[in-house]
Amino acid sequence: xxxxxxxxxxxxxxFLRDVSLEIxxxxxxxxxxxTGAGKTILLETIAGIYRAxxxxxxxDEQDITDIPPRERNIGMVYQDYTLFPFLTVEENIGFxxxxxxxxxxxxxxxxxxxxxxxxxxxLLHRYPGTLSGGEQQRIAIARALIMEPxxxxxxxxxxxxxxxxxxRLRQExxxxxxxxxxxxxxxxxxxxEAFLLGSRMAVMDKGEIVQVGTxxxxxxxxxxxxxxxxxGVGNLFQGESRVDNDIAGIDVDGINIVSATLKPGSVHVSIxxxxxxxxTKQIVSSARNSFKGKxxxxxxxxxxxxxxxxxxxxxxxxVAITKQSFDEMNLKTGGExxxxxxxxxxxxF
Amino acid sequence: MLRKLxxxxxxxxxxxxxxxxxxxILVLITCVVTHTTLPALITSVLSEEIQFAIKLSLATAVxxxxxxxxISIPAAxxxxxxxxxxxxxxxxxxxxxxxxxxxxxxxGLLILFGTTSFGKSLSDAGLxxxxxxxxxxxxxxxxxxxxxxxxxxxxxQSINPRxxxxxxxxxxxxxxxxxxxxxxxSKNGLLAGSIITWSKxxxxxxxxxxxxxxxxxxxxxxxxxxxxxxxxxxxxLAIAAATILIIIxxxxxxxxxxxxGFTRVF
Numbered sequence: 001x002x003x004x005x006x007x008x009x010x011x012x013x014x015f016l017r018d019v020s021l022e023i024x025x026x027x028x029x030x031x032x033x034x035t036g037a038g039k040t041i042l043l044e045t046i047a048g049i050y051r052a053x054x055x056x057x058x059x060d061e062q063d064i065t066d067i068p069p070r071e072r073n074i075g076m077v078y079q080d081y082t083l084f085p086f087l088t089v090e091e092n093i094g095f096x097x098x099x100x101x102x103x104x105x106x107x108x109x110x111x112x113x114x115x116x117x118x119x120x121x122x123l124l125h126r127y128p129g130t131l132s133g134g135e136q137q138r139i140a141i142a143r144a145l146i147m148e149p150x151x152x153x154x155x156x157x158x159x160x161x162x163x164x165x166x167x168r169l170r171q172e173x174x175x176x177x178x179x180x181x182x183x184x185x186x187x188x189x190x191x192x193e194a195f196l197l198g199s200r201m202a203v204m205d206k207g208e209i210v211q212v213g214t215x216x217x218x219x220x221x222x223x224x225x226x227x228x229x230x231x232g233v234g235n236l237f238q239g240e241s242r243v244d245n246d247i248a249g250i251d252v253d254g255i256n257i258v259s260a261t262l263k264p265g266s267v268h269v270s271i272x273x274x275x276x277x278x279x280t281k282q283i284v285s286s287a288r289n290s291f292k293g294k295x296x297x298x299x300x301x302x303x304x305x306x307x308x309x310x311x312x313x314x315x316x317x318x319v320a321i322t323k324q325s326f327d328e329m330n331l332k333t334g335g336e337x338x339x340x341x342x343x344x345x346x347x348x349f
Numbered sequence: 350m351l352r353k354l355x356x357x358x359x360x361x362x363x364x365x366x367x368x369x370x371x372x373x374i375l376v377l378i379t380c381v382v383t384h385t386t387l388p389a390l391i392t393s394v395l396s397e398e399i400q401f402a403i404k405l406s407l408a409t410a411v412x413x414x415x416x417x418x419x420i421s422i423p424a425a426x427x428x429x430x431x432x433x434x435x436x437x438x439x440x441x442x443x444x445x446x447x448x449x450x451x452x453x454x455x456x457g458l459l460i461l462f463g464t465t466s467f468g469k470s471l472s473d474a475g476l477x478x479x480x481x482x483x484x485x486x487x488x489x490x491x492x493x494x495x496x497x498x499x500x501x502x503x504x505x506q507s508i509n510p511r512x513x514x515x516x517x518x519x520x521x522x523x524x525x526x527x528x529x530x531x532x533x534x535s536k537n538g539l540l541a542g543s544i545i546t547w548s549k550x551x552x553x554x555x556x557x558x559x560x561x562x563x564x565x566x567x568x569x570x571x572x573x574x575x576x577x578x579x580x581x582x583x584x585x586l587a588i589a590a591a592t593i594l595i596i597i598x599x600x601x602x603x604x605x606x607x608x609x610g611f612t613r614v615f
Binding site (some may be wrong): 074271 | 417509511514515516517518519520521522525530533534536569
């Protein structure tokens with residue numbers, strides 16, 4: 001278990017303020033926040049690269065605040081891979097064991113194991129400069145995992161990759177986590193990543209942790225305006241998708257949401273509140289989704305209003321409309337309305 | 350093509366200027382190497398005096414380059430990585446020898462090692478710099494260390510410190526991270542710096558002349574030999590020294606462009 005107590009660090013441009021966190025053994029913990037929130041410096045302080053200004057870090061009840069990185073047994077993987085360019089893939093992966101003075105034969109065996117796990121066995125004699133981003137990141141992960149770290153820190157490991165590669169590597173991170181059962185702290189600014197990988201997550205802003213919880217809790221009940229804003233929340237559902245005739249029908253608590261994303265099986269669905277149309281009468285349009293519901297609450301947020309519409313499922317839909325339309329339509333809590341949105345506005349992941 | 354060229358006056362003028370400059374340099378070098386006959390050149394190169402000058406030049410330049418590396422690696426690393434009080438002043442001072450005329454540097458070195466109690470205690474300990482080959486080495490070191498320092502500083506700055514951070518999480522101490530990661534990544538800069546420092550060391554004249562003097566067969570490096578033989582009319586020996594200096598410069602330039610051309614010196 002890793003326990004962080006009131007950790008602060010000021011590097012000028014980036015800083016941490018009074019961060020406290022508890023991460024359990026074997027947990028896949030996500031830290032979500034915008035650029036400049038202090039996510040990287042949080043990881044680097046946990047790894048021991050920076051000395052904390054104040055606060056303490058405990059790893060398995062041992063106070064590691066003042067011990068150097070090499071004695072912490074915490075692995076680090078950066079967004080930009082940081083593979084050593086003058087070493088082969090094999091030498092890169094084995095780098096840490098060489099520091100520990102492990103015999104050559106044993107290093108070779110472990111390198112083979114890890115290369116196999118990460119699917120880079122065929123690249124062992126190449127140099128990093130000649131490899132794709134996805135390949136380099138797999139090697140960076142193998143290089144960290146060979147040390148059997150108690151905690152693996154991932155600093156936006158998928159951000160520099162193209163969508164397809166990122167998706168595949170994300171799946172592999174999940175597999176690796178279930179095989180190795182290493183505690184992972186993964187920093188990201190992608191809400192999808194946080195949702196799909198994390199068993200729990202923290203939202204970070206301006207050097208502070210603003211919320212901790214399961215992804216579901218955080219997305220459904222953001223505790224701060226920042227979290228709500230940053231997560232772009234509202235309208236996140238779970239459902240069962242069936243693909244038929246180039247269109248997907250997703251069953252969410254008994255209602256059928258139509259999506260243009262053809263991904264069958266158990267899925268998450270999100271629809272941005274701005275993408276939903278609200279009307280007092282049913283309208284005929286090309287939009288594939290239309291539901292009748294009741295307004296349960298109205299939230300005034302300046303020029304844009306957010307209204308919650310209960311259509312008979314667990315969570316109400318959130319719809320964003322301008323103050324002007326709200327006034328003209330004469331909407332009231334309890335009033336009956338129709339919500340309409342296009343199949344292409346339904347984001348499935 | 351030719352017609353197009355004619356239309357642009359500025360193009361013609363600039364290209365002609367570059368050709369003129371190239372020709373000027375070429376003629377100058379050719380003048381030196383063709384001044385004597387080849388057999389005379391070979392005899393001179395094999396003469397005892399020139400052989401001595403070659404050996405002394407090579408040896409002093411190697412030693413001064415090693416000294417430049419030895420001090421520049423830590424100094425350049427500190428200025429590339431850390432913030433400390435007086436950093437910008439230190440940076441400026443370290444660049445100063447570049448702008449200082451070598452003769453002035455030589456006078457300074459002569460005063461420091463010849464007249465101060467610091468110099469006297471060194472000479473009592475057996476380290477005599479004035480009018481000795483040691484003086485040549487210290488002169489080369491002082492004049493050329495900014496080149497090594499600047500190239501290495503640029504090299505270290507260009508290496509993301511995250512490489513060292515990762516190495517530290519992989520079991521390295523700070524020193525090991527530097528030795529196993531940063532230094533190998535600085536290979537090109539180190540090579541470029543060494544070549545430029547060494548070849549400038551070979552050609553160092555002004556400062557070395559002031560500190561070590563121009564004593565035949567004692568402090569006679571190739572440039573000193575060129576100077577001595579020129580002044581007493583031994584033209585063949587002078588040309589031999591000049592030719593060797595030209596060859597060394599051209600080879601160094603080639604190697605530098607090949608492996609270190611990316612590094613900014615100024």
